[in-house]
Amino acid sequence: MDTVATSLLERPREVERLVAGQPTRDGAGVKLERVLTQPLQRRLDPFLMLDHFSSDNPDDYGAGFPEHPHRGFETVTYMLLGRIRHRDSAGHEGLVSDGGVQWMTAGRGVIHSEMPEQRDGRMAGFQLWLNLPARDKMRAPGYLDVQGPQVPQFERDGVTVRVIAGESHGVAGAVQRAVTEPLYLDLHLPPGARFEQPLAATHNAFVYVYEGALRFDTGCQVLTGRLAILANTPGSDGVRLTAGDVPTRALLIAGQPLNEPIAQYGPFVMNTEAELVQAVRDFQAGRLA
Numbered sequence: 001m002d003t004v005a006t007s008l009l010e011r012p013r014e015v016e017r018l019v020a021g022q023p024t025r026d027g028a029g030v031k032l033e034r035v036l037t038q039p040l041q042r043r044l045d046p047f048l049m050l051d052h053f054s055s056d057n058p059d060d061y062g063a064g065f066p067e068h069p070h071r072g073f074e075t076v077t078y079m080l081l082g083r084i085r086h087r088d089s090a091g092h093e094g095l096v097s098d099g100g101v102q103w104m105t106a107g108r109g110v111i112h113s114e115m116p117e118q119r120d121g122r123m124a125g126f127q128l129w130l131n132l133p134a135r136d137k138m139r140a141p142g143y144l145d146v147q148g149p150q151v152p153q154f155e156r157d158g159v160t161v162r163v164i165a166g167e168s169h170g171v172a173g174a175v176q177r178a179v180t181e182p183l184y185l186d187l188h189l190p191p192g193a194r195f196e197q198p199l200a201a202t203h204n205a206f207v208y209v210y211e212g213a214l215r216f217d218t219g220c221q222v223l224t225g226r227l228a229i230l231a232n233t234p235g236s237d238g239v240r241l242t243a244g245d246v247p248t249r250a251l252l253i254a255g256q257p258l259n260e261p262i263a264q265y266g267p268f269v270m271n272t273e274a275e276l277v278q279a280v281r282d283f284q285a286g287r288l289a
């Protein structure tokens with residue numbers, strides 16, 4: 001397959017660095033792997049965080065994420081398995097389950113809860129934090145959910161591609177964003193299958209393998225639970241991924257960097273310390289609710 005298939009790319013990107021997720025707990029004790037951690041925020045601008053949760057033990061997820069605030073960015077929850085209900089102080093409510101996406105724009109601030117609606121079985125998925133440009137950080141909050149069957153999906157050379165955001169091979173994703181132009185793909189590859197995605201060399205990009213293994217033309221292997229940061233080599237035109245000998249699933253995420261200062265204090269992500277102080281004051285004064 002990999003020798004005869006025509007190639008879209010002349011200069012695919014290489015892996016700059018492999019990163020292992022950090023086991024942690026968040027919310028009211030939800031067990032997860034923090035894959036994109038704070039020290040990578042500048043390198044992977046406009047993405048601020050990626051968490052992967054996957055457990056069939058209700059003790060690992062049952063307590064969920066009770067009411068907490070956010071300001072200045074967007075949270076994108078992609079459920080592989082299980083059910084989570086979102087409620088926020090701007091009046092939005094929604095339930096997403098298997099394959100669905102919940103896209104919340106915190107903007108100037110919301111208080112929300114993200115609670116599992118299952119008492120047993122496996123709960124698995126991801127939460128990605130996408131930064132907002134400075135000019136949009138204090139915009140009105142927003143909320144959108146897209147149920148699993150409505151997430152655009154296509155098949156190419158045996159690879160199933162779910163397009164959560166952006167555009168891939170002519171298929172527009174569930175969500176589009178100006179400025180950061182996020183691309184968010186969930187790829188399901190049979191053993192040995194190959195997938196190519198054109199990418200602007202200036203966009204920051206990474207691949208996270210959550211099942212199986214991927215290899216690059218250079219021979220670099222990306223195993224389960226590893227994030228590969230893709231080099232922004234000038235003149236590179238995309239990424240070429242080949243599955244190992246087992247069925248493989250991976251996220252491919254890319255976006256245009258904002259190149260603006262990043263200031264974070266827990267659930268608030270602004271551009272300056274003064275804006276963080278203001279966010280905490282506004283929260284304490286009840287101005288986010």
Ligand code: MN
Binds near residue numbers: 065068075112
């Ligand atoms: Mn949250």
